[in-house]
Amino acid sequence: MSNVEPLPCNTIVYRAIRPKWVDPETNEVLPAAFVKRPSPDDDDGLSVDVLSAQSCATALKKCKVASLHVGRVRDAGLDITVDDYPHANITNVPRAVDDETAAARLSVALARQARLIPPERYAAESP
């Protein structure tokens, strides 16, 4: 299913992240969670799931899940577009090889906005 309608700003999206991309003392998401991989990976943007934390968690074998608010992502000059529901991409994020300052600034901005979802929350969502 494809969805070309812009997501409302009050939408919450979910990003699967490496467990090491969370500070274990504070549970804060680290900027490394928002760095693009080398091309061709992430050419369309940083992957997010628009359905649920549980849907996001099932995409990868071992990951944690962070949530983001679409309106706040847009405030940072980025956007989120759905390409293959429930998959979507955070767009306009540069790679460090193209603009290291912008890439670092945006990774910090997204990390500050992201909230870690406790694993028991999405485990509990399973049928």
Added chain:
Amino acid sequence: MATVTKTSPAFDEVEHKLAYFRAAQYRRPSDSVETGDDRITPEPVSEGRAKMASAGIRYFSDVIKQLNELRAEAEEDDFGVLQATEHAYETACQLVTDAAILAACGGRQIPRGRASTDAEGGVRIDWMRPDAAVCLIVPASKVRDPYIYHDVAGNFATDPATDSALSRWLREIP
């Protein structure tokens, strides 16, 4: 005839510990010819670095411990390379150690930070606070130079990674 009195230079405990551990972790420069893929044949963490991690030097030892763990990680996960490459690990350890020495000489210590790898085995150390952020970013290979990103009091920029620049920016992190 004048009397010459010899005195020993004074070091505080932190300076002494750091000087000791820097000497302990010294490694001969490697040959200029690359002999293998450092992602699949990792060097074990040196005894000196293991000592630094367990020395209990506030925040510094913890960062070195995190870097040692990243060097000993599994090679890959779903996101890409998980294990820090030798280049990224060595460069990050050296910069943090030298920055900690400079900080100690100025009567400071480096603040609490968190290390992680990117999807290529590059290393980054983030010092995130509500009003400031400093990030040391070391790419996986020598192809790209390491750099420091700072976002302090609404001003942000990147600088080439040097021990003095890192020590200077970390002053802004409470």
